[in-house]
Amino acid sequence: MTEQLEKLKKDITEIQGIMVKVSTGRGNIDDFEDEYRILYFSIKEQLKTFRENGIYLPDLNFFSSLWDFYSHWKAGLKTYQERREYIRSLYKPIDDPITQVLTTSSSRTINPNELVKLLSSYSYKNIEDTESEVAPSMKKSKLTEQSTFEYDIALSFAGEHRNIAESIAHELKKLGISLFYDNFEQSKLWGKRLSKHFQEIYGQKTRFVVVLISKEYPIKDWTDFEFTIAREEAKNRKSEFILPIRIDDTLIFGLPSDVAYLDFNKVGVEGVVKNILIKLERFNLSS
Structure with missing residues (x-):
């Protein structure tokens, strides 16, 4: 289980690095698109495996292409700092619990069942605070309070x-x-x-x-x-x-x-x- 967590954490770090590079003017989207998509779908498969084993780690990255992410940051994330913070928030409810579990497992032996419970508890504590940071365009929805909907x-x-x-x-x-x-x-x-x-x-x-x-x-x-x-x-x-x-x-x-x-x-x-x-x-x- 720890090897799976380390692999997931490594992939998250890499995909965040790509997103930061292209959104802060340090990389061209076309140069990183293929690598991004490989990491994106690999992370999705890993999260699906965790869910099948009873561990829910929320996937908040809806951008299957860097061009989708480009449209989002151009519309609502004006500064490089805002873009970095947003990228961090996308994977925070996954990355933080994994970091906490890996830190704990490095100091003492944890059996697989305890590790699953520990990971789930850390994830539960992180999700509510984090999701409020994600998708600002959704948070500021103009349609939410209307009386008619599609x-x-x-x-x-x-x-x-x-x-x-x-x-x-x-x-x-x-x-x-x-x-x-x-x-x-x-x-x-x-x-x-x-x-x-x-x-x-x-x-x-x-x-x-x-x-x-x-x-x-x-x-x-x-x-x-x-x-x-x-x-x-x-x-x-x-x-x-x-x-x-x-x-x-x-x-x-x-x-x-x-x-x-x-x-x-x-x-x-x-x-x-x-x-x-x-x-x-x-x-x-x-x-």
Whole structure:
């Protein structure tokens, strides 16, 4: 486990170095693009492996290309110092816990189970403080407080439960609810950069994000991506934004333990749809 952590830390240091170089005028994007993408997807695979072993380390870097990062820093990060701080914040909730664990393991012997618990606890302490530093364009959203949205509902789910998501989506569509469900939007999504598009769909363009929580949900790349965006947007809302539905007893890192949820095994599709309608009606009355 320590070797895996050291490898991840090394890759993070290297990718941050590349981002700093190109964003502070010390490197050309085209010269570093291939190396950046190799590191970017390697880090994603490593984080996925950790999630499959019950360790959630949040992936806050949404820029699969340095050109995507270029667009972001040109729009919102005016000084070299702001860019350095932002790059640091992207990987802080991963790098800090790893550093703490590696420091602890160097001073005493830690068995694998203890190491996993220690890493998870350090990560949990770091994530809330760090995420508030990330994605300033999302934090300053002008659409967050508006009374109309492109979508009333966006569905987030693991592929293993598409049948449930599809049943909910069809019932909501029959009732005229504006919702984002990927199978309904294939032509609209065709050709789009989904990483950029989903930052709006699971963020400022949607009234509520309905999450189907299952054991598969936290270990999938796209659901992790969607939930990270939604969790960040939730901080901008004056009222609830993420509406969790439990398929099983899986706990989702980053979702407060006191958040109320629906139990799908008790309410079924009909109960979910009914409660969504009530939630939307109350929202419309209060807005």
